[in-house]
Amino acid sequence: MGLIVQKYGGTSVGDLSRIGNVARRVAKAHQEGNDVVVVVSAMAGETDRLIQLAHQVSDTPDLREFDTLISTGEQVSVALLALALQSMGIAAKSFLGPQVRILTDSAFSVARIEKVEVNRLRKELRGGVIPVVAGFQGVDGAGNITTLGRGGSDTTGVALAAALKADVCEIYTDVEGVYTTDPNICPEARKLSIISYEEMMEMASLGAKVLQIRSVEFAKKYNVPIHVRSSFSEKSGTFVTKEDERMEKLLVSGVTYNKNEARLTVVRVPDKPGIASRIFTPISEANIVVDMIIQNSSADGHTDMTFTVPKADFKKALKLVKKAAEEIKAQEVLADENIAKVSIVGAGMRSHAGVASMMFTALAKENINIMMISTSEIKISCVVDAKYGELAARVLHQAFGLEKGEIRKEP
Numbered sequence: 001m002g003l004i005v006q007k008y009g010g011t012s013v014g015d016l017s018r019i020g021n022v023a024r025r026v027a028k029a030h031q032e033g034n035d036v037v038v039v040v041s042a043m044a045g046e047t048d049r050l051i052q053l054a055h056q057v058s059d060t061p062d063l064r065e066f067d068t069l070i071s072t073g074e075q076v077s078v079a080l081l082a083l084a085l086q087s088m089g090i091a092a093k094s095f096l097g098p099q100v101r102i103l104t105d106s107a108f109s110v111a112r113i114e115k116v117e118v119n120r121l122r123k124e125l126r127g128g129v130i131p132v133v134a135g136f137q138g139v140d141g142a143g144n145i146t147t148l149g150r151g152g153s154d155t156t157g158v159a160l161a162a163a164l165k166a167d168v169c170e171i172y173t174d175v176e177g178v179y180t181t182d183p184n185i186c187p188e189a190r191k192l193s194i195i196s197y198e199e200m201m202e203m204a205s206l207g208a209k210v211l212q213i214r215s216v217e218f219a220k221k222y223n224v225p226i227h228v229r230s231s232f233s234e235k236s237g238t239f240v241t242k243e244d245e246r247m248e249k250l251l252v253s254g255v256t257y258n259k260n261e262a263r264l265t266v267v268r269v270p271d272k273p274g275i276a277s278r279i280f281t282p283i284s285e286a287n288i289v290v291d292m293i294i295q296n297s298s299a300d301g302h303t304d305m306t307f308t309v310p311k312a313d314f315k316k317a318l319k320l321v322k323k324a325a326e327e328i329k330a331q332e333v334l335a336d337e338n339i340a341k342v343s344i345v346g347a348g349m350r351s352h353a354g355v356a357s358m359m360f361t362a363l364a365k366e367n368i369n370i371m372m373i374s375t376s377e378i379k380i381s382c383v384v385d386a387k388y389g390e391l392a393a394r395v396l397h398q399a400f401g402l403e404k405g406e407i408r409k410e411p
Helices: 016-031 046-057 063-070 072-087 119-126 152-164 197-205 213-222 275-285 311-328 347-351 355-365 386-399
Strands: 003-008 035-040 092-095 102-104 113-116 130-134 137-139 145-147 168-173 194-196 226-230 238-241 254-258 261-270 293-295 302-310 332-336 339-345 372-376 379-385
Touching (some): 003 152, 016 072, 113 152, 137 152, 197 339, 213 226, 254 386, 275 302, 355 386
Antiparallel strands (some): 137 145, 226 238, 339 379
């Protein structure tokens, strides 16, 4: 017996038969003696449909109204799941983000959770009721509906698990867990039984779509175990948890591939204090995430600055950067949408020399040119030409032996 938070993604509740399947899975956990809180996304494709409606009405929709619109998808799915459970004789009640009181800041469409009030949920649990909570949405201090960004239902689930001090947060999706790389581009990819919070955060930030990065940040901060599972299978999935000795012995745990970034280069930037701030502050104020940044060494008082942004924000970022470049009297702005980022991730990289060399050698053997490189303690990322992205991921997956079992550090 325990307290379980179960989160179901859009594909898991994509139609009425799948909602019925979710209801049976929730009922089983409840009948086994567990208290269960369910978090549900909108039905598959519904959020995209609502976004399209907004853009048909306005090229640049007001973000407050945009959030009010796109949050309605979850309202449908939580009510349907609650009705499905009730039809099985199980007490269930649906709740929207503002009803639970998932309090956020006012950054519409990319809001961050500030506080989760759970007294109402605890009261329902004590009465034997299964709360079905809308993911992805919250409310700001002024009472406005906010949304947490794409994948935000994962964050809702983990935030509720943290606030309720749940034993585990089960994230149900359409895959059976976290894989060594995307099985769609590498059939030899294997499911990992366990991965650390740090590794999962890196993989999520680098393009792995299984979990949203903010949900993993929440889980790490509050030590919430996550179990990533398939809603279409009874098999155990991947546990995301604290790092242990087993993880430290693995050199590389996974390879990620991301084709959803674009590259911007500001040419001949005056090399003096405050210039970088003038380029990046407008981007930050527009809530655009900058990933890799490279600045060339200064020559004759000027330098080139290259960085990557999400492809979805490319046009907005390009406009802001061109304006900043004009103000600081840079020579020009170059832009490239035809890039891909391939990365290796592994806790074992902290204390092992030669990982970068292995990576670069493997890519060189396939004549794949590296445009940009960035590193952290447990990851190395390379930007390559988009047409070589999938090949690069397969090459690195093989180079580090991930199809057979991870390459281990020497004792």
